[in-house]
Amino acid sequence: MRASLRWPLVVTLTNLEVWFQRPKDIVRKLVSGDLDLGIVGLDTFREYGQGNDDLIIVHDALAFGDCRLSLAIPNYGIFESINSIKELAQMPQWTAEKPLRVATGFTYMGPKFLKENGLQHVTFSTADGALEAAPAMGIADAIVDLVSSGTTLKENNLKEIEGGVLLESQAVMVASKKSLIQRKGLLDITHEILERFEAHLRALDQFTVVANMRGTSAEEVAVRILSQPSLSGLQGPTISPVFRKVDGVVKSDFYAIVICVRKKLLYKSVQQLRAIGGSGVLVSPLTYIFDEETPRWCELLSKLGLFFATSACDEASS
Ligand SMILES: Nc1ncnc2c1ncn2[C@@H]1O[C@H](COP(=O)(O)OP(=O)(O)OP(=O)(O)O)[C@@H](O)[C@H]1O
Ligand SMILES: O=P(O)(O)OC[C@H]1O[C@H](OP(=O)(O)OP(=O)(O)O)[C@H](O)[C@@H]1O
Numbered sequence: 001m002r003a004s005l006r007w008p009l010v011v012t013l014t015n016l017e018v019w020f021q022r023p024k025d026i027v028r029k030l031v032s033g034d035l036d037l038g039i040v041g042l043d044t045f046r047e048y049g050q051g052n053d054d055l056i057i058v059h060d061a062l063a064f065g066d067c068r069l070s071l072a073i074p075n076y077g078i079f080e081s082i083n084s085i086k087e088l089a090q091m092p093q094w095t096a097e098k099p100l101r102v103a104t105g106f107t108y109m110g111p112k113f114l115k116e117n118g119l120q121h122v123t124f125s126t127a128d129g130a131l132e133a134a135p136a137m138g139i140a141d142a143i144v145d146l147v148s149s150g151t152t153l154k155e156n157n158l159k160e161i162e163g164g165v166l167l168e169s170q171a172v173m174v175a176s177k178k179s180l181i182q183r184k185g186l187l188d189i190t191h192e193i194l195e196r197f198e199a200h201l202r203a204l205d206q207f208t209v210v211a212n213m214r215g216t217s218a219e220e221v222a223v224r225i226l227s228q229p230s231l232s233g234l235q236g237p238t239i240s241p242v243f244r245k246v247d248g249v250v251k252s253d254f255y256a257i258v259i260c261v262r263k264k265l266l267y268k269s270v271q272q273l274r275a276i277g278g279s280g281v282l283v284s285p286l287t288y289i290f291d292e293e294t295p296r297w298c299e300l301l302s303k304l305g306l307f308f309a310t311s312a313c314d315e316a317s318s
């Protein structure tokens, strides 16, 4: 199986060959059938996939590479009072003889977007990087490029405008439909990768918290824990007796509790644990949280027209 990743991810799967490639080449090689799976930014997928119906998104939100594809114009000169794409389109300056000059690496999505937004007189130039310098260099009036923090735009005295975002993007996992259907074993590997990604993304948001608590029974400790809003865990707390030897006698007057808590609620959870007598709080990161069958798998099967769906998929669709 051949998959291509732009970013280094640890994959411990057999029967999988991983290639690191330039983003646009990943999409091109999916189209040509040289790769089966790929991880790229949604922007690159849309730009180089150009609506090819053999390409399919397997996971649409891998939670990294967040950015947007946006139109930006100078914040000075004739553009100073222009704050929307509508106002840009209505500027009298753009004529057949003197069109709006746009620099972009997105030569498929850029022209399509400006046409859809009523800009008739536009020409495009392209470059592989540092597009933000084009207006100051006098070789373009506007740019269509990726924006994340907005720092590069600011440094170049450029601004985004209302209605100027072409696409919100992040890393996605993509595949060739034909490969998924025809290549033996690919669907199984895709399922496993998808499950691991989902489980990992779910885990990123959580900590495991272990604490000790004095109590008379597991039920009595459970009642105290469940009285606190941030301590209910995924299903509920796991509570086990802690055995101690006191004056030669084995006693279980302490209980160990294990819960998962949202990262942003960690401190609140520690305070709530303390308030009900918790001590010795240990906090560790989680690698995976496997839950029920992911709806994305069921959606993939349905998009591929494969209706040997599992019972979990039946439940998800009912
Ligand atoms: N500033 C940014 N912040 C977050 N994500 C970004 C940023 N810039 C780009 N990306 C994402 O990373 C992907 C790769 O970026 P980019 O195209 O700059 O890669 P590259 O390694 O420079 O490739 P190339 O050499 O072909 O230009 C983009 O498609 C986009 O999804
Ligand atoms: O909004 P910001 O956080 O400033 O990020 C945006 C910049 O990041 C990307 O460039 P990259 O660093 O990949 O360089 P390149 O354009 O030369 O590929 C993009 O092309 C912008 O220039």
Ligand SMILES: [Mg+2]
Residues within 6 Å of the ligand: 128, 129
């Ligand atoms: Mg780049």
